[in-house]
Amino acid sequence: MTYQISEDKSAITYGNQIRHWTVVASIAISLLYIILSDVEDVTAQYGVTTNEEFLNDFIGLTNKSGALTNSYHQEIGKWENNQYSNTTIMMITNGTVAQINNLIDETNNLQIPEIFKDGISLYTKSLEAERDSYKQFGDFIKTGNPQLNETSTDLLSDSLKYEIEAFKAIQTSQ
Numbered sequence: 001m002t003y004q005i006s007e008d009k010s011a012i013t014y015g016n017q018i019r020h021w022t023v024v025a026s027i028a029i030s031l032l033y034i035i036l037s038d039v040e041d042v043t044a045q046y047g048v049t050t051n052e053e054f055l056n057d058f059i060g061l062t063n064k065s066g067a068l069t070n071s072y073h074q075e076i077g078k079w080e081n082n083q084y085s086n087t088t089i090m091m092i093t094n095g096t097v098a099q100i101n102n103l104i105d106e107t108n109n110l111q112i113p114e115i116f117k118d119g120i121s122l123y124t125k126s127l128e129a130e131r132d133s134y135k136q137f138g139d140f141i142k143t144g145n146p147q148l149n150e151t152s153t154d155l156l157s158d159s160l161k162y163e164i165e166a167f168k169a170i171q172t173s174q
Contacts, residue, residue: 051113072096086141093138100131119169126162129155
């Protein structure tokens with residue numbers, strides 16, 4: 001993402017990066033659905049085991065996370081179109097960071113079967129990188145320091161990589 005702050009710091013613009021990240025997030029969510037969709041069939045046919053219970057809880061968690069990510073990026077789109085001030089997007093960013101912290105706590109509180117621990121560790125790293133990305137973005141908005149924006153972009157990219165690795169690890173564990 002490349003953001004530029006005008007001299008008066010009131011107009012911040014960036015290219016199609018929000019649309020790009022929305023598409024990437026949608027692809028990641030679709031990938032999760034495809035990878036884990038067989039779990040629902042197994043659960044319906046044979047009853048729920050500990051692994052299936054865990055996977056159902058995990059799917060619910062990833063659905064919440066995906067919805068939060070999409071919602072936040074829609075809010076950034078409004079900010080990009082000057083519908084929100086920097087102060088408003090900072091409040092939204094801080095709220096989103098708090099919600100991601102709650103998702104991290106929820107992930108850490110899952111009863112994780114041993115075979116899924118590596119995947120969940122990667123998923124937690126994904127959430128942490130996303131949270132840290134948004135924090136850096138907030139700091140960028142406050143200061144106008146372009147390095148913070150670059151760090152934010154790198155962290156968001158790392159988040160997606162960890163998420164994909166997590167989904168693969170969980171699929172391999174099934």
